[in-house]
Amino acid sequence: MSVRHRLERLLRAEQAGLLAIITLMVIGLSLAAGSHLDEATGRTVNNFFNSYTLIQTATDASFIAIMAVGATIVIISGGIDLSVGSVYALAGVSMGLALRAHPPASGAGAVLLAVCVCAGIGAAAGALNGLLVVGLRVHPFIVTLGSMWILRGIAFVISKAESILLPEALVRFAKAPLGLGAALYPVPMLAMVAVAALGAVYLGQTVMGRHVYALGGNAEASRFAGLRLGRIQVGVYLLAGLTAGVAAFLGSSFYGSVSCGDATGYELYVIASAVVGGARLSGGRGSAVNAMLGAVLIVLIRQSIRTLHLDQNYEWIIIGCAIVVAVVLDQASVRFAARRLARRAR
Amino acid sequence: MRFAAVALFCAAMAAGCKAPSAPAAPAGDAPRASAKPIRIAMIAKSSTNPIFLSARRGAETAARDLTLKTGVPIEIVWLTPPTEDGQIQAQRIAQAVNEGASAILVSCSDAGKLTGAIDDAVARGVPVMTFDSDAPASKRFSYYGVDDRRLGEQVMSELGKLLNGRGKIAILAGNQNAPNLRRRVDGIKAEAAKFPGIHIVGTFYHSETPQDAAAEVIRVNNAYPGISGWAMAGGWALYTKTLLTDLDPKRVKIVAVDALPPELPYVEKGLAPVLLAQASYLWGNVGVTKIVDKLVYKQDVPPIVSMDPVRVTIDTLGSWARQLRQWGFPDVPEEYLNLGQR
Numbered sequence: 001m002s003v004r005h006r007l008e009r010l011l012r013a014e015q016a017g018l019l020a021i022i023t024l025m026v027i028g029l030s031l032a033a034g035s036h037l038d039e040a041t042g043r044t045v046n047n048f049f050n051s052y053t054l055i056q057t058a059t060d061a062s063f064i065a066i067m068a069v070g071a072t073i074v075i076i077s078g079g080i081d082l083s084v085g086s087v088y089a090l091a092g093v094s095m096g097l098a099l100r101a102h103p104p105a106s107g108a109g110a111v112l113l114a115v116c117v118c119a120g121i122g123a124a125a126g127a128l129n130g131l132l133v134v135g136l137r138v139h140p141f142i143v144t145l146g147s148m149w150i151l152r153g154i155a156f157v158i159s160k161a162e163s164i165l166l167p168e169a170l171v172r173f174a175k176a177p178l179g180l181g182a183a184l185y186p187v188p189m190l191a192m193v194a195v196a197a198l199g200a201v202y203l204g205q206t207v208m209g210r211h212v213y214a215l216g217g218n219a220e221a222s223r224f225a226g227l228r229l230g231r232i233q234v235g236v237y238l239l240a241g242l243t244a245g246v247a248a249f250l251g252s253s254f255y256g257s258v259s260c261g262d263a264t265g266y267e268l269y270v271i272a273s274a275v276v277g278g279a280r281l282s283g284g285r286g287s288a289v290n291a292m293l294g295a296v297l298i299v300l301i302r303q304s305i306r307t308l309h310l311d312q313n314y315e316w317i318i319i320g321c322a323i324v325v326a327v328v329l330d331q332a333s334v335r336f337a338a339r340r341l342a343r344r345a346r
Numbered sequence: 347m348r349f350a351a352v353a354l355f356c357a358a359m360a361a362g363c364k365a366p367s368a369p370a371a372p373a374g375d376a377p378r379a380s381a382k383p384i385r386i387a388m389i390a391k392s393s394t395n396p397i398f399l400s401a402r403r404g405a406e407t408a409a410r411d412l413t414l415k416t417g418v419p420i421e422i423v424w425l426t427p428p429t430e431d432g433q434i435q436a437q438r439i440a441q442a443v444n445e446g447a448s449a450i451l452v453s454c455s456d457a458g459k460l461t462g463a464i465d466d467a468v469a470r471g472v473p474v475m476t477f478d479s480d481a482p483a484s485k486r487f488s489y490y491g492v493d494d495r496r497l498g499e500q501v502m503s504e505l506g507k508l509l510n511g512r513g514k515i516a517i518l519a520g521n522q523n524a525p526n527l528r529r530r531v532d533g534i535k536a537e538a539a540k541f542p543g544i545h546i547v548g549t550f551y552h553s554e555t556p557q558d559a560a561a562e563v564i565r566v567n568n569a570y571p572g573i574s575g576w577a578m579a580g581g582w583a584l585y586t587k588t589l590l591t592d593l594d595p596k597r598v599k600i601v602a603v604d605a606l607p608p609e610l611p612y613v614e615k616g617l618a619p620v621l622l623a624q625a626s627y628l629w630g631n632v633g634v635t636k637i638v639d640k641l642v643y644k645q646d647v648p649p650i651v652s653m654d655p656v657r658v659t660i661d662t663l664g665s666w667a668r669q670l671r672q673w674g675f676p677d678v679p680e681e682y683l684n685l686g687q688r
Contacts, residue, residue, distance in 0.1 A: 036445060036446025037446065038446070039471050040470070040471060045446065047444070047445045047446065050444060052440070052443070052444040053441070053444040053445070056437065056440045056441065056444060060437050156522075161522035161523050161551075163432075163456050163457065163458040163459070163523065163525065164458070165458050171462060175462075182469065182470075183443075183466055183469065183470055251433070254462075255432070255433055255436055255458075255459040255462060255463075256458060256459065256461060256462045257432075257456065257458025257459050257461075258458075259432075259456060259458070259459075259523055260523065261456075261521075261523045262433065263433075264431070265429075303441075306425065306438075306441055306445075307445070309423075312393070312424070312425075312426075312428070313393065313428070315428065316428065
């Protein structure tokens with residue numbers, strides 16, 4: 001394949017727009033950020049384009065991005081999950097209580113127990129959402145709105161609203177420098193990339209993934225094609241819960257404590273990341289890698305408000321406007337593309 | 347998707363059109379040629395709470411005064427999140443260090459979440475001081491604030507005296523997650539045990555907004571008609587005017603922490619005869635002063651710098667109102683400013 005052909009393919013790729021914008025933002029912020037003198041090394045350091053800020057930005061995005069991959073799968077299927085923030089809190093609190101009740105003898109044991117509890121609670125909560133959606137035949141917005149309150153309430157009751165400290169082994173795991181040097185913690189960022197890659201493989205390369213697109217694209221046609229829609233729906237909510245559990249494990253381990261108030265309001269950032277990443281709320285369209293890039297872009301906008309020393313009181317307004325404008329223009333582009341296709345067909 | 351991305355970029359860039367704000371220039375004397383500027387990142391719990399805005403004002407005033415006094419340019423960088431979130435605060439601490447802050451002044455929403463971030467900052471050579479809400483297990487060099495348990499005891503002691511040691515009372519406790527509020531509630535309960543004639547009907551938690559707090563008070567009062575006193579771990583409910591009409595000062599007495607301008611009418615009407623004010627302006631002012639003591643004058647700062655609450659009653663209402671106005675609160679009712687002045 002020629003270089004030109006590869007370049008054309010890259011430019012046509014679904015991620016090209018988001019990647020270009022992220023790159024432009026990084027360049028713009030690096031130019032506008034200014035610099036400071038590093039006391040330790042005596043060198044001048046760019047306030048944005050330095051390894052600490054870049055990894056910190058990726059870390060901030062990672063917990064949202066991991067949940068956004070799961071949320072995107074739900075959205076592609078035509079559903080919605082408002083409970084991911086509460087699943088995060090419940091999984092984290094359950095992990096804290098389990099580790100307190102049964103302190104493992106070794107660091108590896110603590111990590112293993114924590115992963116199992118978080119993933120288990122997350123998957124169970126997600127599966128419960130799916131079963132309720134399928135069994136009660138109630139719109140997922142209502143079901144997950146209810147479970148959002150119920151799950152956070154359970155986290156509140158079982159933790160007695162305490163902030164529970166986690167064993168040092170978990171913090172060491174989530175903050176392992178992996179040879180990068182002190183105070184550089186790439187584990188959450190790598191986990192984000194891994195989860196997005198797994199999501200992309202699941203959606204793009206497996207039969208189950210194609211079924212999810214089919215369900216979201218046209219549920220009736222999928223039913224007539226013999227797909228077991230209930231099973232697919234339970235599966236997608238289970239995956240959303242599982243990713244929330246994984247994010248809870250990483251986020252809680254990184255910060256070293258859990259409380260029932262964790263991730264309050266994060267469901268909105270998660271859904272926004274999926275939508276900015278191009279997921280269509282009516283189903284049938286979306287991408288795991290784009291959801292990750294959407295989360296990175298949103299966190300980058302938040303970071304730019306700090307880096308450029310803008311009045312942070314405008315943060316919500318800026319992010320809200322950006323999301324609304326993005327979605328409106330995205331829908332317009334879809335309509336435009338459909339019209340163009342129709343014209344060509346004539 | 348490219349359209350969406352372009353739109354996002356445009357919105358972000360539009361936001362970025364405003365030029366970065368320049369560091370505050372010294373108001374008077376020029377800094378010494380050799381003086382290295384000091385940038386203090388201030389991270390309070392929430393930028394929507396007026397009590398932290400007065401702390402910011404205190405910090406900025408101290409920075410201005412100390413810039414003149416020391417000749418070292420001192421800048422306050424406000425990195426407070428809009429709502430309480432320990433995780434976001436931890437991210438802001440890392441950001442401050444990455445951007446070359448000289449020191450950090452933080453009030454911890456969740457000590458457990460912030461301990462690691464504070465220790466990382468200290469390990470990278472940035473000293474951290476806490477105010478209002480501490481992270482005692484961290485490597486912060488000092489904490490400035492009230493002793494919350496003692497403050498709770500004082501609230502109950504005042505209420506016990508007002509009720510002559512008898513009656514049913516309720517505790518308004520704010521957010522159940524906040525460790526400093528929990529310590530205040532512990533103090534209230536411990537002190538209440540010294541009054542055998544006082545019965546606590548319950549401890550009531552709520553979202554820390556004035557409307558939610560006031561609604562909770564009204565709900566509880568309806569559910570327990572015999573309540574004669576409220577021990578409030580914070581002043582949220584008194585930021586509204588609702589309770590001035592819903593509660594009868596002859597039947598109910600309130601003692602609350604904090605005495606911000608909206609709470610002053612409660613003192614005047616006798617519904618809250620005693621308020622125990624935290625001088626929130628001093629959180630910022632003293633915090634910055636202590637950081638400058640450490641960085642510029644190389645002085646040792648004690649690990650805990652204790653703040654005593656100010657007792658606000660009808661007798662001290664005028665002087666407290668004037669103090670609030672002096673600290674920059676614009677909404678102090680005019681009628682209180684002349685009280686007690688000859």
